[in-house]
Amino acid sequence: MMVRTLLWKDFHVNRLALIIGLVLLVGPMGVGGIINVYADWRYDKLVWGWQRFLISGGVTTLGISLLSIAILAGNAVAAERMDRSAEFLAYLPPSRLSIITSKIILALGCSALVWLFGTVAVYVIPPLLGEIPEHLVRFRGDAFPIFSFTAILLFGAAWLATTFLDSPTIAAAIGIATPILVFALLAVLKYHFAYEFNIYLWYRRCAVIPGILLFFVGTVYFIRRTEP
Amino acid sequence: MNDSTPFAVETAGLTKLYGDKAAVEDLCLQIPVGSTFGFIGPNGAGKSTTIKMLMGMVRRSSGTAMVLGHDAANRAEAVKHRVGYVPELHYIYRWMRVGEAVAFCRALYPTWNDGVCRELINLFDLDVNKKVKHLSKGMVAKLALLLAIAHEPELLILDEPTSGLDPLIREEFLDGVLRTICERSQTVLFSSHTLSDVQRLADTVGIINEGRLISHCSTDELITGTKRIRAVLHDGCTPGESPDGTVWQRFQRREWLLTVRGFSQNTLAFLKEKYPVDNIEVMDLGLEDVFKDVIRGRRASA
Numbered sequence: 135m136m137v138r139t140l141l142w143k144d145f146h147v148n149r150l151a152l153i154i155g156l157v158l159l160v161g162p163m164g165v166g167g168i169i170n171v172y173a174d175w176r177y178d179k180l181v182w183g184w185q186r187f188l189i190s191g192g193v194t195t196l197g198i199s200l201l202s203i204a205i206l207a208g209n210a211v212a213a214e215r216m217d218r219s220a221e222f223l224a225y226l227p228p229s230r231l232s233i234i235t236s237k238i239i240l241a242l243g244c245s246a247l248v249w250l251f252g253t254v255a256v257y258v259i260p261p262l263l264g265e266i267p268e269h270l271v272r273f274r275g276d277a278f279p280i281f282s283f284t285a286i287l288l289f290g291a292a293w294l295a296t297t298f299l300d301s302p303t304i305a306a307a308i309g310i311a312t313p314i315l316v317f318a319l320l321a322v323l324k325y326h327f328a329y330e331f332n333i334y335l336w337y338r339r340c341a342v343i344p345g346i347l348l349f350f351v352g353t354v355y356f357i358r359r360t361e362p
Numbered sequence: 363m364n365d366s367t368p369f370a371v372e373t374a375g376l377t378k379l380y381g382d383k384a385a386v387e388d389l390c391l392q393i394p395v396g397s398t399f400g401f402i403g404p405n406g407a408g409k410s411t412t413i414k415m416l417m418g419m420v421r422r423s424s425g426t427a428m429v430l431g432h433d434a435a436n437r438a439e440a441v442k443h444r445v446g447y448v449p450e451l452h453y454i455y456r457w458m459r460v461g462e463a464v465a466f467c468r469a470l471y472p473t474w475n476d477g478v479c480r481e482l483i484n485l486f487d488l489d490v491n492k493k494v495k496h497l498s499k500g501m502v503a504k505l506a507l508l509l510a511i512a513h514e515p516e517l518l519i520l521d522e523p524t525s526g527l528d529p530l531i532r533e534e535f536l537d538g539v540l541r542t543i544c545e546r547s548q549t550v551l552f553s554s555h556t557l558s559d560v561q562r563l564a565d566t567v568g569i570i571n572e573g574r575l576i577s578h579c580s581t582d583e584l585i586t587g588t589k590r591i592r593a594v595l596h597d598g599c600t601p602g603e604s605p606d607g608t609v610w611q612r613f614q615r616r617e618w619l620l621t622v623r624g625f626s627q628n629t630l631a632f633l634k635e636k637y638p639v640d641n642i643e644v645m646d647l648g649l650e651d652v653f654k655d656v657i658r659g660r661r662a663s664a
Binding site for chain 1: 417418419420421435439442443445447449451452453454455456457458466467469470471
């Protein structure tokens with residue numbers, strides 16, 4: 135009952151972030167659809183097809199939705215600190231655990247929905263439409279995992295930032311900047327210092343475990359913190 | 363509540379340090395169950411920090427703070443279920459309608475009383491369809507009081523709740539508080555700069571200055587036992603030793619003004635015996651004057 139009430143409140147607090155997320159989720163697919171229909175008409179289905187639309191649109195959507203995941207995670211705690219409504223919540227009975235549980239359900243739940251949408255568009259529907267061209271299989275095979283690992287690191291970093299900052303913008307920016315910095319660091323090691331390693335493999339290693347760790351550290355910090 | 367304790371609030375050696383500076387220092391306070399305690403002090407004296415430590419919203423540096431028999435820091439959730447709190451600044455979600463704010467809090471308190479809530483909505487003339495962001499400051503304060511009272515808390519903590527309110531709204535707000543005190547014999551901790559309000563509500567008063575509790579006694583005892591003496595001395599005489607209980611004094615030309623706590627006829631006898639006095643007057647003081655003189659005296663002696 136308590137978490138349900140908190141979830142209702144968190145939906146309202148994050149309403150703008152959720153609307154932005156929905157636009158970023160559906161927008162690229164819509165634009166892709168228009169281009170696809172235009173290409174169908176213009177090139178008489180020689181080049182474009184629905185499989186290409188779904189795979190390229192789905193992958194693009196996931197890439198752009200990293201932004202909404204950062205906003206959602208960055209907003210989670212800091213938004214209420216910024217307008218100081220966290221102080222109102224702090225003197226009400228819900229435990230820190232209930233408060234953070236509601237925020238986790240919302241942020242992780244919405245991120246999971248984004249990924250479900252992308253997965254259905256990229257992996258589930260295209261095979262039902264016939265054999266997928268090789269170049270599309272390669273394209274989704276390269277891009278989809280990179281976006282997935284990036285999402286984990288980005289979410290973890292924005293989540294940790296939101297638990298101790300009072301600016302959702304800065305928390306989201308930290309989330310966006312972290313994967314870029316990690317990738318840039320790996321690139322410097324590989325290309326400047328000429329270390330021999332598979333940059334994508336190491337990016338995955340540097341994204342997944344640290345991302346999950348950052349998420350847990352942020353959650354524990356929030357639960358143990360006394361101040362709103 | 364833990365029935366073994368007769369105190370709704372009990373602190374011992376409660377201290378909060380910000381760096382080297384003590385916001386609250388070695389605070390020992392006992393507020394009996396069913397009493398109304400007025401907590402007064404100048405800005406930055408440590409009232410709000412103390413209250414936030416009692417609410418488990420600020421981590422204490424040392425000491426203990428028990429609220430309704432629970433440790434305020436380790437059992438904060440248990441405390442919050444049984445305490446109603448109205449802060450100076452109200453941060454109720456601005457996007458909520460009044461009805462939504464009520465429903466939100468109702469879902470969080472198992473002891474929520476719909477009857478009391480309806481009565482207060484009518485008493486305060488709150489429009490349940492109005493958004494919080496469209497309410498005036500006074501109406502938000504009344505909504506905050508409603509949310510703090512409607513779950514029938516055993517302890518009501520008011521941290522400068524009437525600051526910035528016009529006299530009419532303040533009156534309605536205090537009526538709401540008085541109604542609670544009278545009907546349910548709740549314990550009330552009331553912090554305010556409007557000392558006439560404190561004088562009207564509080565059974566006991568605590569004065570805090572620079573983080574230290576410098577006085578804690580019944581309101582009547584503080585007001586009736588503290589007098590201002592105006593003594594006019596002979597030409598050329600200057601005051602030396604002042605009577606016991608002097609909290610503040612000022613000498614200008616021949617006029618010696620003293621504020622004395624624990625005033626008795628012995629105080630006058632002391633002055634008449636020690637100094638050549640032309641004229642001596644004793645004046646009653648209100649809580650505001652007593653407070654001002656106590657603080658001024660402290661500052662002068664520091």
